[in-house]
Amino acid sequence: MAAKRPFVMDERWVCAVKVSCFDCLKLSQCSWCVKENKCFSNELWGNKGLCVCSRVKVAFLFLSVLPWTIMAAKRPFVMDERWVCAVKVSCFDCLKLSQCSWCVKENKCFSNELWGNKGLCVNDTIEFTDFGLSIVENAQCSCQSKENEDNCFSPEVTKGLxxxxxxxxxxxxxxxxxxxxxxxxxxxxxxxxxxxxxxxxxxxxxxxxxxxxxxxxxxxxxxxxxxxxxxxxxxx
Structure with missing residues (x-):
């Protein structure tokens, strides 16, 4: 049989070297047996039926306490250019970047493309606007949008278009x-x-x-x- 079906050691065998529940369940292919304090993969033939009752209970408890640990194994955290917005401290520096918006009320730069920023500063936000100018001129125009609009009325006109x-x-x-x-x-x-x-x-x-x-x-x-x-x- 060995000649026809060679032994292959893949990622499932890594579970056996994990000595804590925390390290064990960082890996999506692993399960933790509470009764035996043991990490294993139930996808391996020799582990079928191992620690069935205790394993199910611990898996549920661990998901409720540390959901982000499980999610991290499947959806890795990626820091891209959207996170740069948070370090900008002025409207001018903020709106040099097309992915950023400026919150006037909180004097805060953020990217509304990030999930945690959805709905932030909805009615008091200055968005990046491409006026077809240089990066610096675009930022200046965007930050001074209210003053700029007032400049587009002739002095004798108090209302209208x-x-x-x-x-x-x-x-x-x-x-x-x-x-x-x-x-x-x-x-x-x-x-x-x-x-x-x-x-x-x-x-x-x-x-x-x-x-x-x-x-x-x-x-x-x-x-x-x-x-x-x-x-x-x-x-x-």
Missing amino acids: KCSGRGTCVCGHCVCDTDAANPSKMIMGEYCEYDNFSCDGPKCTEGPYHISQVYENDGSFKVYRDDSLVEKDYSS
């Missing part, structure tokens, strides 16, 4: 909308408050024309500063 409703606020600066179907129509200005198409009469020029002014066909205008005008979509 950022960038006059005709652009996108990027890091405190307005990037005005463009119309691919009508490239000759241009929106311009620090707050996208000017264009070259608001006046469409025979005496109108190429502008620029301010959105707070209503232009007649003869090119004349009257000032109209109702805030509702700012909220209107002028890109169409």
